[in-house]
Amino acid sequence: VSAGSEPSIAPKVEKPAACMVPVLKIMQGPLLDTCIVVPPTGLCLGRSVVNPEDRKISRFHARVELARNKLVVTDLGTLNCLIYRDERHRKLRLAPGDELILGETSLVFLQEKEST
Numbered sequence: 001v002s003a004g005s006e007p008s009i010a011p012k013v014e015k016p017a018a019c020m021v022p023v024l025k026i027m028q029g030p031l032l033d034t035c036i037v038v039p040p041t042g043l044c045l046g047r048s049v050v051n052p053e054d055r056k057i058s059r060f061h062a063r064v065e066l067a068r069n070k071l072v073v074t075d076l077g078t079l080n081c082l083i084y085r086d087e088r089h090r091k092l093r094l095a096p097g098d099e100l101i102l103g104e105t106s107l108v109f110l111q112e113k114e115s116t
Contacts, residue, residue: 020067020111024036027054027099027106035112038064038071045102056080070095071109 009094021089023035029051036049042065043049047057065072070093075081083101094100094109101107 004021020113022071023110023112024064024071024107025110026050027108029105035110036107038066040066043064044076047103050107051105054103054105057105061102066107067093069111075102 003028012060014040022038024038024045026032026034026036030053031051036043036045042063044060045064046059047054047061050057050061051092058076058080059078061078061080062076062082063074065074073082073094075090080103081090082091082092084092084094084098092100096109096111099106099108
C-alpha cells in the first residue's frame, strides 16, 4: 500500500451452511422411499399422500407442523390414531430419526440437506 492511499478491504465471503429440510420418508407400500417435504406452513397427511392402498389411513389422518427442529404431529380424530413405539397417540413430537405409523404404513422423520 503506497503512502497516502487506504488499503482496499475485500468483503469476506463465506459459504452458507447447508439448509436442512424436514421430510417424512415413506418406508413401505407403493410410495416406498418417497420423501414428503414438510413446508414451514405444515401439511395434512392422508391416504392419498402416504399410501393409497392402506385403508387404515384416513383421507385426512394427521396434521404435521415444524416446531424447534421437531415435528409436531396431531391426529385429526381418526379411529386408528398415530402409532409411535407401539402405542397410540393423539399428538406427538418427533425428533429426527423417529418412526411414526399411520394405519399400517411406517414413516421416518429425517432432516435432509436442501438441494441447490
